[in-house]
């Protein structure tokens with residue numbers, strides 16, 4: 001189904017993958033370490049309010065992870081997670097959604113956040129320790145090769161990362177691989193309504209924004 005909608009990526013139209021990832025890591029290290037720096041995208045508590053995050057959810061999340069929030073949607077808008085569920089948060093950033101998910105699934109549920117940017121993972125781990133959240137773990141890895149066993153998750157959430165991965169077919173196939181049969185995706189991301197020109201795809205600055 002996924003592969004009938006999305007075609008394999010055309011790499012000729014793209015910057016080299018390692019260059020692109022390096023630029024994205026540089027940008028999001030600043031979001032992690034200096035969230036007040038100012039970005040050409042929204043961040044932090046104002047963004048969370050704009051996207052309909054409930055104050056009750058945010059009360060489970062330390063201020064540093066809220067400040068470094070950089071999502072593009074709200075994965076919980078289509079439904080809260082259920083007690084006992086296993087959750088993977090792809091591109092977890094500073095951990096806001098992972099920590100909200102950990103509170104929703106409770107002590108019998110588990111959450112694994114995955115991100116490729118060490119500074120974001122450090123922020124997420126610090127917040128989990130500060131809030132004494134025991135049912136969340138953060139792993140370094142790529143969305144295109146998730147460090148998660150097949151069929152582990154009841155739910156895959158992600159927020160703002162699919163738009164940063166050129167090979168969206170591979171990213172969605174990975175999400176499908178780690179989901180158990182009958183599992184579900186809750187994704188907040190950016191949709192474009194017309195094709196992105198090749199010149200824009202080649203511009204790394206447009207990706208990191």
Ligand SMILES: C[S@@+](CC[C@H](N)C(=O)[O-])C[C@H]1O[C@@H](n2cnc3c(N)ncnc32)[C@H](O)[C@@H]1O
Nearest residue numbers: 069070071091092093115116117142143159160
């Ligand atoms: C827009 S931020 C959103 C972070 C978080 N989901 C949030 O809502 O605050 C995108 C995150 O995805 C991560 N990321 C980008 N490309 C990735 C990839 N290919 N694999 C894993 N993480 C990636 C970045 O390091 C960054 O933390």
